[in-house]
Amino acid sequence: MARDVILEVRGLHATVGEKEILRGVDLVVREGEIHAIMGPNGSGKSTLAHVLAGREPYTVTGGEVRYRGKDLLAMPPEDRAREGVFLAFQYPVEIPGVSNTYFLRSALNAIRKHQGLDPMDAMDFLKLLKDKMKFVDMDQALVNRSVNEGFSGGEKKRNEILQMAVLDPTLAILDETDSGLDIDALRVVASGVNQLRDEEHAVIVVTHYQRLLNYLVPDSVHVLVEGRIVRSGGKGLALELEEKGYAEFERPERAAEARAS
Amino acid sequence: MSAAPSVLDGPPEVVGGADHEPRWLADVRQRGRAAFRELGLPTTRHEDWKYTDVSPIAELPLAETAGADVARDRLRPFHLESALELVFVNGKWREDLSTLRPLPNGVHAKSLAVAVAEAPSALESELGSVAALEGHAFTALNTASFADGAVVVLDDGAVVPGAIHLLFVSVTGGGAPIASHPRVLILAGPESRAAIVETHLGFDGDTYFTNAVTEIRLEEGATVEHYRLQVETPEAFHVARVVARQGARSKLLSSSVSLGAKLARIDVETTLAAEDAECVLDGLYLAAGRQHVDHHTAIDHRQPRCRSRELYKGILDGRASGVFNGKVWIRLDAQQSDAHQVNRNLLLSDDAEVDTKPELEILADDVRCSHGATVGQLDEDAVYYLRSRGIGERSARDLLVYGFANEVVNRIRVEPLRVRLEEMLWNRFRDDADPEEAR
Numbered sequence: 005m006a007r008d009v010i011l012e013v014r015g016l017h018a019t020v021g022e023k024e025i026l027r028g029v030d031l032v033v034r035e036g037e038i039h040a041i042m043g044p045n046g047s048g049k050s051t052l053a054h055v056l057a058g059r060e061p062y063t064v065t066g067g068e069v070r071y072r073g074k075d076l077l078a079m080p081p082e083d084r085a086r087e088g089v090f091l092a093f094q095y096p097v098e099i100p101g102v103s104n105t106y107f108l109r110s111a112l113n114a115i116r117k118h119q120g121l122d123p124m125d126a127m128d129f130l131k132l133l134k135d136k137m138k139f140v141d142m143d144q145a146l147v148n149r150s151v152n153e154g155f156s157g158g159e160k161k162r163n164e165i166l167q168m169a170v171l172d173p174t175l176a177i178l179d180e181t182d183s184g185l186d187i188d189a190l191r192v193v194a195s196g197v198n199q200l201r202d203e204e205h206a207v208i209v210v211t212h213y214q215r216l217l218n219y220l221v222p223d224s225v226h227v228l229v230e231g232r233i234v235r236s237g238g239k240g241l242a243l244e245l246e247e248k249g250y251a252e253f254e255r256p257e258r259a260a261e262a263r264a265s
Numbered sequence: 266m267s268a269a270p271s272v273l274d275g276p277p278e279v280v281g282g283a284d285h286e287p288r289w290l291a292d293v294r295q296r297g298r299a300a301f302r303e304l305g306l307p308t309t310r311h312e313d314w315k316y317t318d319v320s321p322i323a324e325l326p327l328a329e330t331a332g333a334d335v336a337r338d339r340l341r342p343f344h345l346e347s348a349l350e351l352v353f354v355n356g357k358w359r360e361d362l363s364t365l366r367p368l369p370n371g372v373h374a375k376s377l378a379v380a381v382a383e384a385p386s387a388l389e390s391e392l393g394s395v396a397a398l399e400g401h402a403f404t405a406l407n408t409a410s411f412a413d414g415a416v417v418v419l420d421d422g423a424v425v426p427g428a429i430h431l432l433f434v435s436v437t438g439g440g441a442p443i444a445s446h447p448r449v450l451i452l453a454g455p456e457s458r459a460a461i462v463e464t465h466l467g468f469d470g471d472t473y474f475t476n477a478v479t480e481i482r483l484e485e486g487a488t489v490e491h492y493r494l495q496v497e498t499p500e501a502f503h504v505a506r507v508v509a510r511q512g513a514r515s516k517l518l519s520s521s522v523s524l525g526a527k528l529a530r531i532d533v534e535t536t537l538a539a540e541d542a543e544c545v546l547d548g549l550y551l552a553a554g555r556q557h558v559d560h561h562t563a564i565d566h567r568q569p570r571c572r573s574r575e576l577y578k579g580i581l582d583g584r585a586s587g588v589f590n591g592k593v594w595i596r597l598d599a600q601q602s603d604a605h606q607v608n609r610n611l612l613l614s615d616d617a618e619v620d621t622k623p624e625l626e627i628l629a630d631d632v633r634c635s636h637g638a639t640v641g642q643l644d645e646d647a648v649y650y651l652r653s654r655g656i657g658e659r660s661a662r663d664l665l666v667y668g669f670a671n672e673v674v675n676r677i678r679v680e681p682l683r684v685r686l687e688e689m690l691w692n693r694f695r696d697d698a699d700p701e702e703a704r
Contacts, residue, residue, distance in 0.1 A: 057653050085655035097650040101668030101675060111654035167654065
């Protein structure tokens with residue numbers, strides 16, 4: 005019996021300014037699945053991630069997104085997060101003057117409130133945080149500093165994974181979290197995702213490279229080119245892409261052929 | 266009917282108690298009086314006062330003496346856990362309200378008037394030696410008029426544990442405005458260390474004028490932290506000048522937090538007069554309604570290898586206006602100077618405004634020098650980032666404003682003061698949350 009659908013994207017079109025970036029994306033993600041979305045630069049991968057998280061400059065011009073049966077696009081970003089959607093940013097924002105710990109506890113308690121749970125007190129929160137810090141291999145000093153301020157690229161990505169681990173989202177979306185990471189940091193990202201690998205969670209990994217997929221095995225791989233998913237397949241597709249590159253998909257007529265096959 | 270006295274009248278020829286003051290002090294006052302007569306109050310035609318109109322100060326119908334006193338209980342929220350706390354009401358030291366504790370050897374802190382009475386010649390050639398009168402009408406007025414203030418002297422190598430708190434209170438009980446001219450003198454001997462906090466406040470929307478001058482001299486290797494917290498009433502006028510002169514390897518950390526007053530003008534100046542001296546000048550100004558707050562800073566790099574760091578941040582709401590002017594001179598001899606200045610402003614309403622102006626004059630050729638000024642609204646990417654983690658939009662914006670201000674407060678090393686300021690910011694920007702959580 006098929007598992008429940010967590011995310012259903014149908015014919016999604018989105019523009020930024022005058023420019024149409026997503027041109028009819030279809031995607032179904034079920035509980036327990038890990039999906040990889042791959043594609044060349046400028047194909048719309050990050051736009052898809054941010055449209056799902058609710059970033060404002062993007063305008064959805066067509067299609068729909070159901071998240072656990074609800075209209076995701078009708079929700080403000082905070083409600084999407086409270087309902088269990090998490091986006092790990094490619095470029096996490098620095099927030100001087102606000103400690104990482106406070107920020108993360110505020111976020112967790114906002115989500116708990118939405119779920120009808122009592123806020124977690126400082127002691128319990130620190131216990132939880134310590135637990136999660138272990139596996140992202142993050143220094144205590146970083147946790148006490150202002151959010152992402154002065155963090156290296158790798159530290160920022162670890163911090164995203166730490167947030168993901170603490171907030172325990174139903175649907176995690178990683179936007180090129182692997183780009184620019186060394187092997188150790190890559191393992192941390194993979195282990196963060198693998199922690200979510202059970203029947204209640206689902207993960208969408210947006211990536212340019214196949215590299216991360218050595219550490220986490222996706223159930224499906226989709227190739228996004230010029231705002232459309234032009235091909236979907238199993239984990240073998242990622243290897244094929246690594247070998248051949250995206251060239252064959254980049255000309256529209258080829259893309260059309262690929263869709264038809 | 267005779268008009269009430271105005272600030273413009275300057276001090277009378279014989280100020281209160283002057284008859285038993287030593288001759289040198291009478292001379293210092295006379296020089297102040299003469300300079301003030303010559304300068305008069307600055308107008309907006311004066312470049313340094315272009316955006317700050319002090320004419321309302323001259324129009325205050327001043328009372329000779331205040332018609333009110335402050336009850337001990339009302340000061341309770343403003344006490345600071347400190348090594349020593351001197352309380353001044355309407356410019357005069359109040360032993361009954363102060364908290365005196367034994368200080369370590371080599372540390373002397375007391376009322377300026379008491380210090381002069383006890384050892385009449387001790388401060389001769391010290392008082393007025395750092396804060397020049399030329400071009401500074403308010404310093405001249407203070408010099409001529411001060412009734413009291415504080416003197417802190419640190420002998421060679423003396424270290425003050427905790428902070429020395431100087432609490433200046435103005436109170437008129439809703440009566441006629443009064444003027445006070447607190448004067449502070451800090452003499453930090455070689456390799457000494459101290460943190461001094463000045464708080465200036467008033468009550469109940471009283472109208473009054475505070476004109477404070479603080480002189481700091483740091484000898485070789487001395488470290489002085491000087492914090493000033495301005496929480497005057499929304500009807501008050503606050504003018505202040507902090508002037509430092511630094512010896513070799515000395516370190517000055519100055520932080521000016523300006524939250525109150527209808528009009529506030531604070532000048533912070535330091536001269537890096539010998540090699541390897543270092544200063545950090547921080548500032549935070551919050552203004553709303555029709556408040557006006559003006560910070561002028563000046564750093565004079567005179568000798569090689571000195572370092573200056575400056576971070577001033579402002580948050581302006583309502584129809585408030587702010588000014589930041591940061592002068593940095595790097596003199597011909599000041600090779601390998603390292604100067605960095607940042608001024609950031611957040612405008613929370615369409616009607617708020619700020620004028621920011623860096624003024625760098627660099628004569629040496631081997632220097633590192635940078636400055637940056639920004640005026641803007643909240644970073645929408647940051648708002649989105651917080652919302653994407655489940656934090657509601659209103660809370661996200663409040664948290665970012667709090668964080669913007671807190672960046673300056675975080676750099677304060679006197680913990681009780683930092684904690685108090687965090688709470689004040691919290692109450693101002695996030696009244697629905699618990700400040701304990703922010704640490």
